[in-house]
Amino acid sequence: MLEQRLLEKAIGEPGRLIAVEPFGHGSIARFTIDAGERAGDWFVDTSRQPVAEETGFVIRSHEGTVARIWQHPLDPRLPALRTAVDPERLARIAGAAGSEGEIEARVLAYRPGRRAVVRLTQHGVHLFVKVVRPGEAEELVAIHEACRAAGVPAPEVAHWSPSGVVVVRDAVGTPGPVVAARMPAAELLDAVDALREALLGVRTRRIARASVGVRLDWHVERLAAGLPERAADVRALLPGLLANVRRVGPPQVIHGDLHIGQIFCTDGAVSSVIDVDTTGLGDPSDDCAAFVGHAIASAVRNEVAGRSADAAVLQGIAGAAAERWLVDAHTTALTTLHLLGHAIRIVDRNPAAAHLLLDRALVTGGIRPAS
CATH class of the missing domain: 3.30.200 (Phosphorylase Kinase; domain 1)
Incomplete structure (x- = not known):
């Protein structure tokens, strides 16, 4: 390599x-x-x-x-990351603001060159530091505020700095993966659809995170290289993807990375949605595809790990979401690409799951495996 x-x-x-x-x-x-x-x-x-x-x-x-x-953490595009993961520096900053006590810093998400999310815990209270490229913080604050103004329950911004730091408060409600085991799939999807409808009212000219479709060739060739014995299966998807991946219709406001881990619920409704960093004008089918792809990938990982009950819950949600949202070739193609992306991320450390994800991608794309 x-x-x-x-x-x-x-x-x-x-x-x-x-x-x-x-x-x-x-x-x-x-x-x-x-x-x-x-x-x-x-x-x-x-x-x-x-x-x-x-x-x-x-x-x-x-x-x-x-x-x-x-x-890590010396990412040249995210210079603020060094401070966000250094408990001593954070303690000095908190002390200057009049708050004393040990601070625990834990990296929850990191996309190198793009962004990171660090959870800070002090006195049992959580704050979340979003580290972005310098110059992007003000725009990130603006999209949080635009969402809240439209009734989309994004977390409240507590502090931000042009160095590339946005601090938001904790989400309200029960995490989506917990809700998934308690709420019927149809009701959960109704809550997600209500959230998607609210997003349409967000006033922004911001562009959502780029569609998975813009790197179609990369996804196909990367997975073909990662699973060389199944390269024919991977490449068999290419004609259908090429024919259907382009957006249909005008852009609309979408979340940009919608999945069950992004939502929190109270009394059957979404009470918080996190990571609106990716929110903006984009392809509505991307949110549907991301949700279905993530649910299938989560089900596969649980299946391989022997957590059959969790896998069954997630597969049930994925099936209901697919029946509701994968009603055209375009959304189906994007979902197939999301599944390839999930397979690429784990192909080296969990090849069994990567093979299963490719199987799911082939089924989604309507292709019988060649192997």
């Missing part, structure tokens, strides 16, 4: 691949090293996208930058 060879060239160790995501003209791959002076998470960025300041190794050729390599 190219990224692994580049990491070994830079630091002398190849590391163990954890995940890879498309970025710019290439990708950002995440590796881990378990022991020794290089222990930790390392990232190899082959996007060739410029940065304001280098924070790690740079490999160049006569044509320019080949790769950037850094160790």
